[in-house]
Amino acid sequence: MTRLTLGNVVKVTAVLVFLPLIAYLVLVIGAVRKHVGAALEGLLYAAGFSVAVFVLDGAWGPRVLLALAAMGVSAVRAWHRRDLWLPARRRWWKRDLTGSAVVVERNRAQAVVAVEAAQPLPAAVARIRTLAERNRRRLPGDTHRTVLRTCEVLDAVIAAEQREPAGDARFEYELDAVVRQYLPAVLTGYLAIAPSRVQERQPDGRTPDEELTEQLRILAGQADALYASRHRLLTAELSTTGNFLRDKYAHHELDVPDLRIP
Structure with missing residues (x-):
């Protein structure tokens, strides 16, 4: 500089x-x-x-x-x-090296997200958990625990969906987006930033650390919402089945043939 x-x-x-x-x-x-x-x-x-x-x-x-x-x-x-x-400027040869490093890190992050998209949902969650564990010293504050808790909730939702699919296209899309796109992109995007620059204020007034904390909090809330939505769908489906059975059979006597021998 x-x-x-x-x-x-x-x-x-x-x-x-x-x-x-x-x-x-x-x-x-x-x-x-x-x-x-x-x-x-x-x-x-x-x-x-x-x-x-x-x-x-x-x-x-x-x-x-x-x-x-x-x-x-x-x-x-x-x-x-x-x-x-009198702002300081990075010398042109260092500026080029830094730019190249940023491009490499971004390409690497995009490659990781592409791999996530090709994996089954449980494997994608496991990969996110491994990434967080491997970089736990770089993750600020409680973000490491936030990632692990989010992964636990997503694992529970995925397991329930595999046992009994909800059959809701929007629910499946949101679950897939959180697991394969949003959560990996947030983590890999943050880890692509040099550790010496995660405390620098950006034009919007936030630091990368603050952005990561806020975005992980939002994704954790979305995971909880998916978990609750999953149970609401199952409850609604059970209620619908119950209403159907009550309407069909509750007020009608079954015509049972008389099988007694005279």
């Missing part, structure tokens, strides 16, 4: 040209970057400098001290906040 870029050189040159107004630099940075904290801090330095220049009288004394203090503190704080206006 380097800050020696053309854009940064132009910015520093502009600061040097307008050096007497450096007390306003933090305010300008905050306003341009829409950073409230920097803008309020810069407003303090700018106000102090403005008071020293336009309000106080005298060639020396408090006026000069206040102006120099505002300029000096603003310059130091601008350097402390350099990430806002």
Whole structure:
């Protein structure tokens, strides 16, 4: 990573040209970057400098001290906040290597998902569990336990479906999507990210760790919903059968032939 870029050189040159107004630099940075904290801090330095220049009288004394203090503190704080206006860039040869690594990891993740799609559902769940166990040290917080619990629920749903198929196309689609697509894609997508970057804030304000936790929570809820839906389908089917039998036989006497010997 380097800050020696053309854009940064132009910015520093502009600061040097307008050096007497450096007390306003933090305010300008905050306003341009829409950073409230920097803008309020810069407003303090700018106000102090403005008071020293336009309000106080005298060639020396408090006026000069206040102006120099505002300029000096603003310059130091601008350097402390350099990430806002002098962003670091990865060197081009490292940038290419990083991009290639990301492409390789993404292709690997897609290949894993493709393998999942070709496997039976129990084998796909077992593969997810193995992947989580193998990378348990990389998974943040309670996400490892969340994956294992989700796999247990999915195993129960799949076993029940294999014993007695519900015959509901939407239910089968949702179960297949969670097991073969969504859950493997979330795990492999997270593991494709370099460990050093899982704490970096993304444009939406979330880190990859937070995204993984949230998405696994959603998938765990979906697994529970499938489990409950499975039992509702069976209960509804049993009730339908019962209603049919009651309507057909409950209010009619069976015509049983008299088989007694005279």
